[in-house]
Amino acid sequence: MSPLSALALMALTGVCSCQTSDCSYLDLLTYLNLTTTNGAAVNMRPVKNWTTPTLVQVDMVPFGILQVDEKTQTFTSHIWINMHWNNEFLTWNASDFCGIDTLMVPRSSLWIPDVFIVEDVSDSGTIQHSPLVSLSPEGSLLAITRQRLTATCLLVVTLFPFDQQRCNFTFSSMNKASIMLGPINNETALTRTSEEFMVTQGEWELDKMEIFEYRNNISRYPDRLIYTVTISRRPLLYVVIFILPLLFFVWLDVASFFISEARGEKLSFKVTVLLSISVLLLILKDMMPSTENHLPMIAIYCVGIFALVGLSVLEAMLLSFLHDLDGYCKARSPDNSEEKIQLEEDFYKAEEAPENGPVPPDRPEGHDLLKLILKEVKTTRQEVGGPNKDEMRPGRYRRLADIIDRVFFSLYLLTAVVFLTYMYTAWISQII
């Protein structure tokens, strides 16, 4: 080989090494031995000394509250999970690779910590891992997962619809003692991020997020990282469709005491009110879990009002019965009042008969006046005679009914006021 050609070759290799001088991602990937899937690298925890635990930092950011199901006690949300850990073998000097400071590496060629959420009951299809993991020169990795998370959550609906729920999301690992868990950001920053990115909340509002860390180096249990998400319900709709209508029903029922008993409409009106309340009760039953130990206040409210109206229906029935009894006694009483009435009606007919026919033109004006006076006298006589008749036996039931009605009405009003005040203090004032 001539010196010239040797020089040319050297120059060529120099140029070549310069051109391929580690400026592409592929070179870095080759340098890191990640071009072929290395089974050992995927399966083994990437630490140089096995006693070194791997610190896995996890951030959970909810960006949508999809559903809170009181019946099945689940909380469905849309979350991001950022997971951060270190790989001691995947390091490089950025200045050797034209300053590449981030490399996206396929998830499948790396060891990924097995961190899971204990409360998770969602289908496997709801998890969406980002296919690439970002790697920085110090070997720190960041994996992002998006998930439609359905988690079990103990929902306490005692104060429904003014309730506030606290749901725990416990991150844990199946690897004992080799993985330490911790958060990336603090809770203030997380809550702010979450509020910023929140796309849908439905009837709920995210109040705050808290982070609890349970370090466990006794190696019996793995570490736990608990995110406690506090959400509160927006109660306006329930106030409008439940609480106010029920209040109106009580008022209607109170007002129905002033409907006259004689027409028999009082009872049917009260029964209609009772039916309307039972419709609301049915709707409520569909919403509330039946496994609840503490009865929800709204159920007590509904049932209390139902009982009040039910009692007033019973009272109306009793009154109606007494009135009927009264009428029955009157009909059976040895009194000639019916005969008298019959006689009077006959008299009336006889008097009024000429008016049905064509009025004679020569009729004197005084005749009409006389008839009017006669009518007046008759009505006064009836009015004077009325009370006398009522003082006799048959009127007793009617008077009894009146007394019962008055006493019951006072008691009813008192009970309703006491009950509503109690509900207000025990239920609504707890929140305000």
Ligand SMILES: *[C@@H]1O[C@H](CO)[C@@H](O)[C@H](O)[C@H]1NC(C)=O
């Ligand atoms: C890649 O593998 C070669 C040989 O298998 C080894 O010498 C080298 O240190 C490895 N590089 C890295 C970054 O692990």
Ligand SMILES: *[C@@H]1O[C@H](CO)[C@@H](O)[C@H](O)[C@H]1NC(C)=O
């Ligand atoms: C591995 O770590 C243990 C405890 O930290 C230490 O005692 C030991 O010397 C380390 N081994 C090596 C080879 O660095």
Ligand SMILES: *[C@@H]1O[C@H](CO)[C@@H](O)[C@H](O)[C@H]1NC(C)=O
């Ligand atoms: C990276 O390489 C440059 C020069 O090649 C050197 O000066 C620097 O100290 C290296 N950095 C690290 C962290 O090794």
Ligand SMILES: *[C@@H]1O[C@H](CO)[C@@H](O)[C@H](O)[C@H]1NC(C)=O
């Ligand atoms: C949620 O986590 C907190 C903090 O560890 C704990 O006090 C609380 O009891 C947990 N709640 C439930 C329902 O497990």
Ligand SMILES: *[C@@H]1O[C@H](CO)[C@@H](O)[C@H](O)[C@H]1NC(C)=O
């Ligand atoms: C939380 O982190 C932010 C920056 O991310 C910092 O400004 C704030 O002081 C931290 N708050 C607490 C309570 O540590």
Ligand SMILES: *[C@@H]1O[C@H](CO)[C@@H](O)[C@H](O)[C@H]1NC(C)=O
């Ligand atoms: C366990 O944790 C405690 C503090 O929480 C620490 O003092 C102790 O050294 C730890 N033990 C081991 C074996 O890491």
